[in-house]
Amino acid sequence: MSFFGFGTKRILGLDIGSFALKIVELKAKKKGKEVVHELVALGYEPVPYQSIVEGSIMDSAAVAESIQHIFYESKVKTNNVSFGVSGSSVIVKKIEVQKLSPSEMHEHILWEARPHIPFTPEEVNIDYEILDQSDDQPNMASVILAAVKKEKLNDYLNVFDISQKKVEMVDLESFAVLNSVLKNYEMYKDRTIAIINIGASITNVVISKRGSPVFVRDIALGGNQFTDLIQKELNLKYEKAESVKKGRQVDGVSPAAVKPVVNLIFGELKNEVKKTFEFYRSNTMEGRIDNILLSGGTANLDSILDLFSQEFDIPFEIVNPFNNIEINEKKFDLNFISEMAPVFNVAMGLALRAVGDEK
Ligand SMILES: Nc1ncnc2c1ncn2[C@@H]1O[C@H](COP(=O)(O)OP(=O)(O)OP(=O)(O)O)[C@@H](O)[C@H]1O
Ligand SMILES: [Mg+2]
Known part of the structure; x- marks a missing residue:
């Protein structure tokens, strides 16, 4: 098992969100010299309320049942899974290390990683990827470190055990969204981009420069905060507040009353994103973000x-993770896909990595 890696067998991407599970299964095909990806299966399944909280599993049985259900409903062709982790039990850091021979590099990186990870080595699984060598120091290498608390990983593995699925790969959600964007939009491989994946409880921010992650942060804010405040301010039940947030008409609620509440939470989210950008800028010589x-x-x-x-004074767009994916119109509901597209970004990134593509 690895945070990174290349799969050879059929594996699907399963995004275990606190709001909903998402499945993407792909098939890689050769078209001339190019590899194209075709959608094989797609699934969406709401998760029982509070069974996952901020990336931690609270009710394993409920989550396992939802996994079995989504597998059944989406008619997947495999039981092999790639999933992603995020939140406070995950640490991602970019460090510079001295370049040694390939045989020495592994131990060297693990040693250099120690002071950067606020847990004991026994508490975490560590993985890393060696990026391009340092621009200005040829004898140094940039390494992106990822550490996840074993306790958290084991909670997930336990759920897959209960639901009888085989885990082939574990990734970071942030790396998955980046992988999806780079695969679907070639042009972003040459730029510095910031991907902001706003879920229900977590917002993943990943900054990538010329196709490699350089900065990652998970913010504990998302759609839940919008719903919570709408519920409180407008005195509504959860379901009604969710509907109002999604722009649907609800008796006795005027859109004008919703707007300031949405603006208030967006303000908090925006502040955190801006802080993240500032932090990135102050930690790098060149902090420009293109998109x-x-x-x-x-x-x-x-x-x-x-x-x-x-x-934000930076051009932005909403990601369509199906931008570069072949979809058989007879098998899939294109309306559903276009409406829900950005929701599948994590699952798509997991699936793309799993079919053996480059990161
Ligand atoms: N049309 C919409 N308008 C506003 N919010 C929406 C809309 N559709 C979905 N949402 C919100 O998106 C959130 C779910 O997003 P997503 O599926 O990405 O989260 P998740 O991956 O399950 O959660 P997390 O990763 O944070 O644990 C919910 O808060 C939901 O209310
Ligand atoms: Mg999510």
Whole structure:
């Protein structure tokens, strides 16, 4: 098992969100010299309320049941899974290490990683990827470290055990969204981009320069905060607040009353994103971000484009993770896919990595 890696067998991407599970299964085909990906299976399944909280599994039996259900409903062709982790039990850091011979590099990186990870080596699984060598120091290499708490990983593995699925690969959600964007939009491989994946409880921010992740942060804010405040301020039940947030008509609720509540939470999210950008800028010599890409369920918020354009001076767009994927119109509901597209960004990135593509 690895955070990174290349699969050879059939594996699907399963995004275990606290709001919904998402499945993407792909098939890689050769078309001339190019490899194209075709959609084999797609699934979406809401998760029972509070069975996952901020990336931690609270009710294993309920999550396992949802996994079995989504597998059954989406008519997948394999039981082999790649899933992603995120949140406070995950640490991602970019470090510079001295370049040694390939045989010495592994031990060297693990040693250099120690001071950067605030847990004992026994508490975490560590993985890393060696990026391009340092621009200005030829004897140094940039390494992106990823550590996840074993306790958290074991909770997930336990759920897969109960639901009788085989875990072939574990990735970071942030790396999955980046992988999906780069595979679907070739042009972003040459730029510095920030992907903001706004889910229900977590917003993953990943900054990538010329196709490699250089900065990752998970913010504990998302769609839940919008719903919670709408519920409180307008005195509504959860389901009604969710509907109102999604722009649906609800008796006795005027859209004018919803707007300031949405704006307030967006303000908090925006502040955190701006802080993240500032941190990135102050830690790198060249902090320019060329494009912002938005995904996750909360990217479907009606006012999201207006809100982003008011606050950020950087061109942005909503990610379509099916942009470069072949879809058989007879097998899949294109309306559903186009409506839900940004929600599948994590699952798509997991699936793309799993079919043996480059990162
Ligand atoms: N049309 C919409 N307008 C506003 N919000 C929406 C819309 N559709 C979905 N959402 C919100 O998106 C969130 C779910 O997004 P997503 O599926 O990306 O989260 P998740 O991956 O399950 O959660 P997390 O990763 O944060 O644990 C929910 O808060 C939901 O209310
Ligand atoms: Mg998510």
